[in-house]
Amino acid sequence: MTRKQVYFIADGFQALDLFGPLDTFMEANACVPNAYASKLLSIVAGPVRTAYGQQVNADFGLGDDIDLDDLIICGGSGMRTLTLGAQQLAALSTLADKAERVFSICTGAFVLAQLFPEQALTLTTHWRYCENLARQHQHCTVSADPLYIQDQHVWSSAGVLSGVDLALAIVREDHGNSIAAQVAKDLVVYLQRSGNQHQYSDALALQSGDSLKLSPLMDWLSTQLNQSVTVSRMAEFCNLSERQLTRLFKQHLNCTPSHYFKTLKLNHARDLLCEENISLQHVSGKLGFNSYDSFRRAFIRQFGVSPSHYTKGINR
CATH class of the missing domain: 1.10.10.60 (Homeodomain-like)
Structure with a gap:
């Protein structure tokens, strides 16, 4: 079965927060054909700028009917400060409720926390922004230590490259250690950075x-x-x-x-x-x-x- 993954981005997103996990999951397709399919989502479909001005095109906007298994919320300076209108937030919350799993990469946690206002979540984000996240979203417990955290079906990761660690953990959960090890080898990364490893190596x-x-x-x-x-x-x-x-x-x-x-x-x-x-x-x-x-x-x-x-x- 192909898992349908949707990446939510907005102007000012961090490119590596998108392409690190995306490349990890797409590389898994070389080992398990059609394991993952990916689409990009933004507030409206069309061009979206990275934090450094490059553009990608979002396949969907928040008003579209979207079928998904995993919702992945990327981080970046624009995502950390993103203000969603009531209808936009409701649309994204509906997608989060439909998804079997919801992930945040780095400061994507600032958006993720808004999607579950009544749920006491344990999250992480980049160590530099953990205090801000805890202060802005007091229903969340924020840990500055781990590379990634799983809280039921919600996963969050720390700064930038830890999104690859989270993605490898998901591949491992879906397809086992051997496939995750092969993906890590193909990406030339170190597989076994466990979630409870500190952000400071x-x-x-x-x-x-x-x-x-x-x-x-x-x-x-x-x-x-x-x-x-x-x-x-x-x-x-x-x-x-x-x-x-x-x-x-x-x-x-x-x-x-x-x-x-x-x-x-x-x-x-x-x-x-x-x-x-x-x-x-x-x-x-x-x-x-x-x-x-x-x-x-x-x-x-x-x-x-x-x-x-x-x-x-x-x-x-």
Whole structure:
């Protein structure tokens, strides 16, 4: 069955908020033919300008009769400040009620929140605008941390590129891990940025002052995932004492060096589990865990699900 997706845009929308998710879903069609079909919706059909002045043409206007499964509301400076008239808002709300799922990309959450005024929603948006969203729409709980959030049939995502993370999560929900992994590979993106991953990545947290001392170590650790690396060895790599290194990690990443390295290993394990015909014991041994049981316990602590449960969606 083809899922009919409609993207709502208005003048001043962010181009990547549209084309990031759209390309993700269209790429999925190469793996699952006719999985998704897409159309563009605006206040009126016709030309719509991006935030930087380029134009696209909307297929539909809010007065048109539209059949849809997913309503996707894009963000951008124009969407964040968009004022809809009563009839326009009613028409868009009717579409949202008809849709099986409603997504917002970045500051599209400012429009989405208007569509469900009586529903207590948990949403996210770009970290810079979370306070404004919470203040303007007090029926919503706004979280500045995650990359995306699902609240029943309503999904919201953080800034710009997290729309691709949300779209990959939807592909994974619709067609399983294996298809989502192939789409991510074709797009040359990192598949497993989970929704509860913070908007600020480890790399971004390290782009100032003394924290830059950790960047070479982080790069090196990413090449040592099948090894056992002690804190002493890490400190030696950085020409720091163990105490200095631990202080830097706690200050800038809020964790110890050993915890950070274990997290790297587990994230890599999650990627490996998306490969077909790979054994859980092989993954455990490849990453240097003493036993499968210790790997399983660590995986559950990190992701809230066992490795075997995680792989169940791969061949759906």
